[in-house]
Amino acid sequence: MTARTLYEKLMDAHRVRQFDPDTVLLYVDLHVMNEYTSPQAFAGLHSAKRRVRRPERQLAVVDHVNPTHPIRSIAEIEDAGGRLQIETLAENCTRHGIELIDLFDPRQGIEHVVVPDLGLAHPGMTILCGDSHTTTYGAFGALAYGIGTSEIEHILATQCIDHTVLKPMRVSIVGTAGPGITAKDIVMAVIARIGADGAAGHAVEFAGEAVEALEVEGRMTLCNMIVEGGARVAIIAPDAKVLDYIKGRSRAPQGADWQALVSRVQGMRSDPQAVFAKEVTVDAGDIAPLVTWGTSPDQALPVMSDVPQPKTEAEARALSYMGLTAGQPLTSVRIDRAFIGSCTNARLSDLRAAADVLRGRRVAEGVQAICVPGSKTVRAAAEAEGLDKVFLAAGFEWRGSGCSMCLAMNDDVAKPGERLASSTNRNFEGRQGQGARTHLMSPTMVAAAAITGHLTDVRILGGPA
Ligand SMILES: CC(C)[C@H](C(=O)O)[C@@H](O)C(=O)O
Numbered sequence: 001m002t003a004r005t006l007y008e009k010l011m012d013a014h015r016v017r018q019f020d021p022d023t024v025l026l027y028v029d030l031h032v033m034n035e036y037t038s039p040q041a042f043a044g045l046h047s048a049k050r051r052v053r054r055p056e057r058q059l060a061v062v063d064h065v066n067p068t069h070p071i072r073s074i075a076e077i078e079d080a081g082g083r084l085q086i087e088t089l090a091e092n093c094t095r096h097g098i099e100l101i102d103l104f105d106p107r108q109g110i111e112h113v114v115v116p117d118l119g120l121a122h123p124g125m126t127i128l129c130g131d132s133h134t135t136t137y138g139a140f141g142a143l144a145y146g147i148g149t150s151e152i153e154h155i156l157a158t159q160c161i162d163h164t165v166l167k168p169m170r171v172s173i174v175g176t177a178g179p180g181i182t183a184k185d186i187v188m189a190v191i192a193r194i195g196a197d198g199a200a201g202h203a204v205e206f207a208g209e210a211v212e213a214l215e216v217e218g219r220m221t222l223c224n225m226i227v228e229g230g231a232r233v234a235i236i237a238p239d240a241k242v243l244d245y246i247k248g249r250s251r252a253p254q255g256a257d258w259q260a261l262v263s264r265v266q267g268m269r270s271d272p273q274a275v276f277a278k279e280v281t282v283d284a285g286d287i288a289p290l291v292t293w294g295t296s297p298d299q300a301l302p303v304m305s306d307v308p309q310p311k312t313e314a315e316a317r318a319l320s321y322m323g324l325t326a327g328q329p330l331t332s333v334r335i336d337r338a339f340i341g342s343c344t345n346a347r348l349s350d351l352r353a354a355a356d357v358l359r360g361r362r363v364a365e366g367v368q369a370i371c372v373p374g375s376k377t378v379r380a381a382a383e384a385e386g387l388d389k390v391f392l393a394a395g396f397e398w399r400g401s402g403c404s405m406c407l408a409m410n411d412d413v414a415k416p417g418e419r420l421a422s423s424t425n426r427n428f429e430g431r432q433g434q435g436a437r438t439h440l441m442s443p444t445m446v447a448a449a450a451i452t453g454h455l456t457d458v459r460i461l462g463g464p465a
């Protein structure tokens, strides 16, 4: 038998039909939906008079448009469009018997945080969702990616997806990351190396000792953000850490199902002879804390660098949008806001790491800082450890959960010209508010910038004050 990559093995295991060498019909184990991308798909389903084929294989979560300040009812949401999206999702779920985690559910949060919180992402599954960062579940050894409206409708009706076969690509992170270097720095370094389309058309498998050394939440950060390097799928061979992470969560497999999962995991890796269409190797030891200076996630440099001379018109435009001058040290760039949140970096380990930087320190004068835990489950776990007190004592706001200022499609919007240190994954023009300027970085780097008021190498601050 020919050697296969993990991606190819998971495709084989879910193949319902092979249409041609490039297109395969795959069975979908779990389909996740949000209020923002599902309404049109349900509308299509209804006009075709079709039913949901497997309601028990769907999960819906409210996350994109909701506010993160406390409200008592949906009626309090000022934006009529957002209110309608949330109400429509609820109606559709009731009509079709789909489980909904609504805004007032104690498990609510960003969908890609909620699914792992519940223990619903397992090695070997196919997980699809109308959201590009669905690749997050690759950290569990699942074949997972984001889809569009017509595909959502197709899954609702058939529980299958037409999958365009991708080229396998391996990104090996070798060596050992230095102190203060996080999974976010690693993935930003990869994207800076390969470019924003470097992994386009590829299923990226992360491998290497620095990936094995990461905890599961760090691996989620890798698989989540590599989408900004163009990857359609991201995957990591599951190991004992993954099983430990799932074990005991409310929706983790039990009894014989658990045993079956444990024994299946053994074979879930690429064969040693498997062929990758593209290989990239990055030495973790060479990675410094990164920040973006431009308006594309690949426009990133170590924080101790100077703002670069623009080499293209796009780079010149990015600098002008960002209000930066070539040659100025990145650490001289002052910020107005600090945002710790998003499906990339708002899990418990992210909040712990940021709290370690904030402990005993205060947010700089004039900086508005907010922390939006990725889910209410994460929020409660953080509060049980007293992390909320650390954030509040430092001058951060401690919010409810949702996408929030990651994409500013809700009440959390930065003002024109405001500059943000942000633990998110996209720094496109206007992403966090019209005219707002985003610098992407790790949550500990956001904490450091919040304290000093400018982009800062967190390693200089060191541990708690
Ligand atoms: C709104 C949604 C379609 C979008 C995505 O697919 O990624 C959003 O989550 C984002 O991060 O830009």
Ligand code: SF4
Pocket (backbone or CB within 6 Å): 064, 110, 131, 133, 342, 343, 344, 402, 403, 406, 407, 424, 425
């Ligand atoms: S947190 Fe940001 S990246 Fe993640 S799903 Fe929400 S908007 Fe998209």
